[in-house]
Amino acid sequence: MGYLPRLGSQFSREAVMKIHEFQAKDLLRTAGVPVLAGRVARTPDEAAAAFTALGTPVCAVKAQIHAGGRGKGKVRGSEQRGVELAKTADDARRIAEGLLAKTLVTIQTGPEGQVVRQVFVESGCAIDRELYCAVLVDRRVGSPVLIASTAGGMDIEEVAAKTPELILSEPFDPDRGLGGWQARLLASKLGLPTASWRHAETFFKKLCAAFVSLDASLLEINPLVLAKDGTLVALDAKMTFDDNALFRHKDLAALRDEAEEEPAEIRAAAAGLSYVKLNGTIGCLVNGAGLAMSTMDLVKHHGGEPANFLDVGGGADVNQVTEAFRIILSDTNVKAILVNIFGGIMRCTTIATALVEASKTVGFTVPLVVRLEGTEVEEGKKILAASGAKIITADGLTDAAKKVVAAAGKPEA
Amino acid sequence: MSILVNRDTRVICQGITGKVGEFHTRGCLDYGTRMVGGVTPGKGGETVAGLPVFNTVAEARDATGANATMIFVPPAFAADAILEAVGAGVELVIAITEGIPVMDMARVLPVVQASQSRLIGPNCPGVITPGECKIGIMPGYIHTPGHVGVMSRSGTLTYEAVWQLTQLGHGQSTCVGLGGDPLVGSSFIDILELFQNDPDTHAILMMGEIGGSAEEEAAAYVKAHVTKPCAAFIAGRTAPPGKRMGHAGAIISGGKGTAEAKLAALADAGIEIAESPADMGSALVRAIKRHS
Numbered sequence: 001m002g003y004l005p006r007l008g009s010q011f012s013r014e015a016v017m018k019i020h021e022f023q024a025k026d027l028l029r030t031a032g033v034p035v036l037a038g039r040v041a042r043t044p045d046e047a048a049a050a051f052t053a054l055g056t057p058v059c060a061v062k063a064q065i066h067a068g069g070r071g072k073g074k075v076r077g078s079e080q081r082g083v084e085l086a087k088t089a090d091d092a093r094r095i096a097e098g099l100l101a102k103t104l105v106t107i108q109t110g111p112e113g114q115v116v117r118q119v120f121v122e123s124g125c126a127i128d129r130e131l132y133c134a135v136l137v138d139r140r141v142g143s144p145v146l147i148a149s150t151a152g153g154m155d156i157e158e159v160a161a162k163t164p165e166l167i168l169s170e171p172f173d174p175d176r177g178l179g180g181w182q183a184r185l186l187a188s189k190l191g192l193p194t195a196s197w198r199h200a201e202t203f204f205k206k207l208c209a210a211f212v213s214l215d216a217s218l219l220e221i222n223p224l225v226l227a228k229d230g231t232l233v234a235l236d237a238k239m240t241f242d243d244n245a246l247f248r249h250k251d252l253a254a255l256r257d258e259a260e261e262e263p264a265e266i267r268a269a270a271a272g273l274s275y276v277k278l279n280g281t282i283g284c285l286v287n288g289a290g291l292a293m294s295t296m297d298l299v300k301h302h303g304g305e306p307a308n309f310l311d312v313g314g315g316a317d318v319n320q321v322t323e324a325f326r327i328i329l330s331d332t333n334v335k336a337i338l339v340n341i342f343g344g345i346m347r348c349t350t351i352a353t354a355l356v357e358a359s360k361t362v363g364f365t366v367p368l369v370v371r372l373e374g375t376e377v378e379e380g381k382k383i384l385a386a387s388g389a390k391i392i393t394a395d396g397l398t399d400a401a402k403k404v405v406a407a408a409g410k411p412e413a
Numbered sequence: 414m415s416i417l418v419n420r421d422t423r424v425i426c427q428g429i430t431g432k433v434g435e436f437h438t439r440g441c442l443d444y445g446t447r448m449v450g451g452v453t454p455g456k457g458g459e460t461v462a463g464l465p466v467f468n469t470v471a472e473a474r475d476a477t478g479a480n481a482t483m484i485f486v487p488p489a490f491a492a493d494a495i496l497e498a499v500g501a502g503v504e505l506v507i508a509i510t511e512g513i514p515v516m517d518m519a520r521v522l523p524v525v526q527a528s529q530s531r532l533i534g535p536n537c538p539g540v541i542t543p544g545e546c547k548i549g550i551m552p553g554y555i556h557t558p559g560h561v562g563v564m565s566r567s568g569t570l571t572y573e574a575v576w577q578l579t580q581l582g583h584g585q586s587t588c589v590g591l592g593g594d595p596l597v598g599s600s601f602i603d604i605l606e607l608f609q610n611d612p613d614t615h616a617i618l619m620m621g622e623i624g625g626s627a628e629e630e631a632a633a634y635v636k637a638h639v640t641k642p643c644a645a646f647i648a649g650r651t652a653p654p655g656k657r658m659g660h661a662g663a664i665i666s667g668g669k670g671t672a673e674a675k676l677a678a679l680a681d682a683g684i685e686i687a688e689s690p691a692d693m694g695s696a697l698v699r700a701i702k703r704h705s
Contacts, residue, residue: 137515139595139625142522174519215516245514247489289593290567290622293649294690300651301689309652314511314550314568315433342569342576344538345433345550374552374572397573397691 016217016240019255020064022120024219024239031210033203035234038122040064047096048089050121058124059086061095063104065114066260068222068238073106075099076113082106085124092121117259125233130223131190132156133204135211138171145171146178146208148186152223178208196230203232214252215245264327271323273312280305281408283328283337283366285321287312287346295340298397304405307334314345321354325362336408338400339370348372348380356387367392367407371400414613415542415587416562416604417505417533418481422546425473425503426451427494428485428510429461437485437509437550438462444547449477470501481505483539483548491535492517499530506598507548508535518596525598532598537590538568549590551575559584561697562608564601565620566591566627570648570690574620577694586614601631609639616642616704618697621675623649628675636682642704644696645679646687647672 025035039050051059063070063082070082080098085091096119105113130152138145147169151159160167168189172178180201187200203224211219220238227233246253258266268275274289278296282304286292289311296306308331312324328337341351355370371394372380384391392407394400424441428434429451439462442448450465450473457468467473470482482503486494491510498506506525513535525532533540539549543556551568555576561583565571568590575588589604591597601619608614617639621628628647635643650672676686685700687693 137519137595139627140630142526142596143519144516173523174516212516215514217515242515244488244512245516248514286569288567288569290565290570290620290648291573291690293622293652294570294573294646297648297651298690306651342572344552344568344572345437373576374555374569377552397689401691 024237048093051092067108069106126228338404343374352380352383434485488512534592537592557584560615632678642700
């Protein structure tokens with residue numbers, strides 16, 4: 001079961017794979033959605049060469065990281081912004097120098113920021129108006145929807161909260177796709193000149209078709225630009241994919257950029273585990289996303305700080321659970337571990353065997369509190385008791401939380 | 414009385430010849446569920462756990478009179494399995510399978526909505542009416558027959574809540590796992606309506622989580638239509654705001670989705686709030702006391 005607290009105070013429980021803007025634009029171009037010409041550069045010289053090769057009077061040099069807010073974000077320790085305009089090849093070189101190998105801090109990266117490893121040099125375009133559009137699956141409607149707004153280039157969450165009437169939404173069937181009439185309706189409500197409606201129809205229909213055919217979970221164009229020549233262009237593109245559908249998109253899996261991800265999270269994903277690193281001292285190993293979140297709530301309720309979210313899922317085997325312990329212990333902040341398993345599809349005997357196995361192969365350097373309940377619980381408890389491994393057993397949630405908080409000592413201020 | 418399933422429910426398992434399907438078919442049989450057969454394409458004529466295996470759901474339904482199915486088919490084929498069950502006219506379709514692509518479910522839901530079938534899940538533990546019928550993967554022994562209706566988006570959190578209720582001496586009428594996926598067949602509101610209309614359900618306990626707006630909608634429904642005592646827990650109250658990739662989730666829910674927003678909506682509907690996951694059973698007891 002996936003869990004990614006990645007949508008700010010919101011989160012998306014389903015696991016998603018992220019890609020860079022330039023990769024999203026390659027996919028959109030292939031799908032027939034209008035994007036501007038651009039080139040990726042990994043050195044300042046490459047950025048200068050890209051500017052010359054593109055041959056337009058102005059280019060945008062854009063940091064490529066897996067987070068938004070780049071235009072307003074700044075490189076740590078300088079005034080360099082994540083997106084800047086270049087009028088000469090030297091400009092492009094200078095901006096790339098200011099970004100590459102530097103840490104960019106935006107409202108979406110958190111204070112720790114993200115290191116920029118490549119920039120995207122993109123042709124300029126004569127902008128008439130900036131709009132917003134996105135395709136995603138709406139839980140309430142039960143289908144994909146195209147949403148659009150005249151409030152382009154702005155913080156769309158704020159727009160949604162303050163002026164929800166500015167957010168337009170059109171649901172569509174995945175197989176029939178967006179209707180031409182829906183595209184025209186949006187074009188009309190967005191106030192696009194009728195001369196641009198044909199462009200809008202093509203743009204929106206192809207965007208929705210790309211979302212479906214690529215099994216995307218989010219396709220956000222902010223800003224969507226009405227150019228002076230009346231065409232629509234995707235000036236920025238954010239795209240994430242449904243992890244559960246990657247089995248039928250082998251080519252997309254190759255776009256994963258592991259340099260952008262937390263190493264422990266990559267390791268966990270490879271083992272089929274859902275892991276999110278946090279900053280506390282109590283490692284948590286739980287089955288089920290809801291119980292895992294609740295276990296974190298409980299640890300906090302009793303004055304502790306969780307070091308991670310870890311859902312071993314329903315069908316984990318001994319190897320996966322052993323790997324889960326290795327991942328938790330690789331975090332040097334961890335002072336104690338809480339195992340909370342309520343076995344359904346997961347059997348307590350599996351987790352107990354894995355605990356014993358892990359205590360031999362991994363070696364527990366910190367106290368381990370174990371709470372087992374559910375399928376094969378008695379057999380599981382017997383395995384733990386017979387092993388002689390140093391384990392603090394707990395009965396019920398409160399007992400487990402109190403014991404692990406005590407074992408971890410006072411959280412550091 | 415109960416909702417959805419009872420001692421007369423006749424159940425087949427799609428994916429019965431798989432390791433997990435067979436294990437849980439045996440678990441349901443042991444609990445006393447009237448399992449009547451299974452389906453695996455190409456394995457018709459075999460026997461698993463003493464039950465006949467059929468090639469198609471239509472054949473299984475004709476031969477056994479099954480009116481419910483539990484699906485353990487692997488994710489790549491699970492949407493097709495749901496459509497097969499709906500096509501065969503099985504009234505209750507319970508999809509346990511985890512990891513079905515969202516777009517597959519977007520294709521399935523309109524077909525289910527246009528049919529007479531009800532879909533529970535996917536990515537859910539199933540449905541149990543204690544002492545009568547267990548369809549799914551939940552451990553049977555934690556349940557007791559009684560009068561509390563339980564529903565949740567999370568499997569293991571439901572077990573936790575049920576275990577607390579049982580230890581406090583409150584049995585359950587029916588427990589429903591709605592499933593953790595973005596698109597599922599039944600919502601809190603669908604099940605609230607059933608619980609409200611079930612004379613044997615005297616109180617309702619629900620477990621939600623942060624994100625989306627299902628809990629807010631459920632709270633509004635309770636305020637307008639539910640006369641029975643209700644208690645709720647929201648998981649993820651302390652989950653830290655993470656890095657952002659996009660904003661679209663927040664747009665759809667129009668600023669809803671935070672734990673605070675959900676708790677406020679629930680409290681406004683007169684629902685008793687569980688302050689911690691250890692407090693879920695006690696919250697239900699408080700709700701009943703306050704109501705009487």
